[in-house]
Amino acid sequence: MPFAPESLPRPFIIAHRGASHYAPENTLASFRLAVAQHADAVELDAKLTRDGYIVVMHDDTIDRTTGRHGAVREMDWEVLRGVNAGGKAGDAETTIPLLEDVLRAVASDVFVNIELTNYAARFDDLPYLVADLVKRLGVVDRVWVSSFNPVALRRFARRLPEVPVGFLVDPKRTWVYPVFRHFVPHAIVEPHLSLVSEQAIRHWHAQGKAVMVYTVNDADDMRRLFSWGVDGIFTDDPPLARQVWEAFRRT
Ligand code: G3P
Ligand code: MG
Numbered sequence: 001m002p003f004a005p006e007s008l009p010r011p012f013i014i015a016h017r018g019a020s021h022y023a024p025e026n027t028l029a030s031f032r033l034a035v036a037q038h039a040d041a042v043e044l045d046a047k048l049t050r051d052g053y054i055v056v057m058h059d060d061t062i063d064r065t066t067g068r069h070g071a072v073r074e075m076d077w078e079v080l081r082g083v084n085a086g087g088k089a090g091d092a093e094t095t096i097p098l099l100e101d102v103l104r105a106v107a108s109d110v111f112v113n114i115e116l117t118n119y120a121a122r123f124d125d126l127p128y129l130v131a132d133l134v135k136r137l138g139v140v141d142r143v144w145v146s147s148f149n150p151v152a153l154r155r156f157a158r159r160l161p162e163v164p165v166g167f168l169v170d171p172k173r174t175w176v177y178p179v180f181r182h183f184v185p186h187a188i189v190e191p192h193l194s195l196v197s198e199q200a201i202r203h204w205h206a207q208g209k210a211v212m213v214y215t216v217n218d219a220d221d222m223r224r225l226f227s228w229g230v231d232g233i234f235t236d237d238p239p240l241a242r243q244v245w246e247a248f249r250r251t
Pocket of ligand 2: 043044045115
């Protein structure tokens with residue numbers, strides 16, 4: 001089934017940084033676990049190394065998740081490869097992965113949401129390189145891209161218009177979405193949980209957008225969003241979301 005926002009199973013359960021409640025975030029281990037837990041999709045954070053490799057890492061630096069130091073954009077892949085990102089030393093499943101390796105490992109089993117996280121280098125080549133990789137690997141119908149950076153989204157959409165785009169909305173910079181929403185062709189609005197109400201979902205639906213909300217780890221929040229007809233949630237805990245949905249649909 002291709003990724004088409006209007007015909008997804010609902011609610012769409014997206015494993016945020018993989019099944020990151022259970023395994024180190026943004027590692028092959030967390031993505032494979034999300035597949036085993038029957039998530040509908042995995043979300044990951046893509047950014048460039050100094051020498052132009054696309055790695056999967058949330059923060060601008062590797063400090064929090066690896067215990068080592070340095071900014072990804074100032075480091076080469078040769079240095080980053082093999083760096084453990086929160087698992088057991090020597091475990092190849094928990095090293096910093098390349099986007100290419102993640103797509104090869106899981107894109108046939110699960111949809112992949114690639115967040116373009118070039119927030120510290122907003123005009124770099126990340127969108128073009130991700131688009132070319134997605135095409136080269138033949139996963140055009142298995143992915144969608146998201147970002148808080150409208151420039152990255154627009155560049156990606158021009159390069160590869162057949163891949164759907166999700167526009168992330170930051171509660172600290174809510175002005176970005178209204179200013180740039182016409183500049184970026186997008187099928188999905190992806191607001192922070194704090195920005196969502198039943199009325200907001202109705203409003204976005206009336207504009208033809210699917211609404212996917214991040215990051216939802218609390219059962220009460222999940223229930224509330226399900227009752228409002230949310231299209232998808234990003235969660236660190238896919239089994240909890242599945243369980244809450246199963247209970248909710250029986251009520
Ligand atoms: O896609 C939702 C979420 O990933 C956006 O926030 O900071 O976790 O990448 P962040
Ligand atoms: Mg993210």
